[in-house]
Amino acid sequence: MGKPMVLFLCTGNSARSQMAEAFLRQHAGNIYDAHSAGLNPQGVHPLTIQVMQEVGIDISEHQSKSLTQYLGKASPKWVIFVCEKAESSCPHVWPFSLQSESWRFEDPVDSVGDDLERIMKFRSVRDQIETRILDWISKNKISSETENQFEFRE
Template sequence: MEKPRVLFLCTGNSARSQMAEALLRKMAGNHFEVHSAGLEPTVIHPMTIKVLEEIGIDASQQYAKPLTTYLGKTQFSYLVTVCSKAEERCPFFPGMGQRLHWPFEDPAAFEGNDKEKLDYFRTIRDQIQARIQQWLSELNIS
């Protein structure tokens, strides 16, 4: 039986959506096929990789992808926007299942010294992890 597909979407696909992809894959990858994309993809922020490594997730092979990679080609059971810009600008497209919106602040936009930035990336990572755990509980997936 095919696993339900989940797509996490944000603007740059550099931090939040990448974290969500890696976290859901670690937490419930046996239940879902997990992807992420951006409306205007850039490159993965180095602190995204670092804060995931801190909790035992190797995201070094992940890369930023445009939404067009999937539009009209892949059907998703869940589309999860993780930023308000993506929620406002994401088109509805064939094959999109349930649409969810989990807004998180952009850690890449945080201003401060390197330690403060890294701490903020950790905060957002932990918020995303908690939201995924809540969602998995709602779906009765442990």
């Protein structure tokens, strides 16, 4: 059996979902098959690439993907919405998806201000996402270990 699939969804697949996908691959890519998509793919935002590079993760080759690439074609174990718009607009029933979660992060693409204020917003959201990913990995590792304790073996 392959690694369980985790699909991060947001509006443009340009920032938050790209960060979440990259962090899950970085921290637990040996356990999970991480993907991301958006309702209306906009291309990966240059500041997303920059702030991820600052923490040693190169996503310069990532592409924005549409939700339609996954609907009816993939069976994620987890669907994680990283924005309210995607959560309210996406189908809530995914065939074979065991869980969905809502992680609402402010969209750094919508930030206003000078260059410094905008990059600071991207960094802030990046750090929030990494913290949430690490917590999620820890929680799900505990859940998996607990489930394994109750497996019946011959």
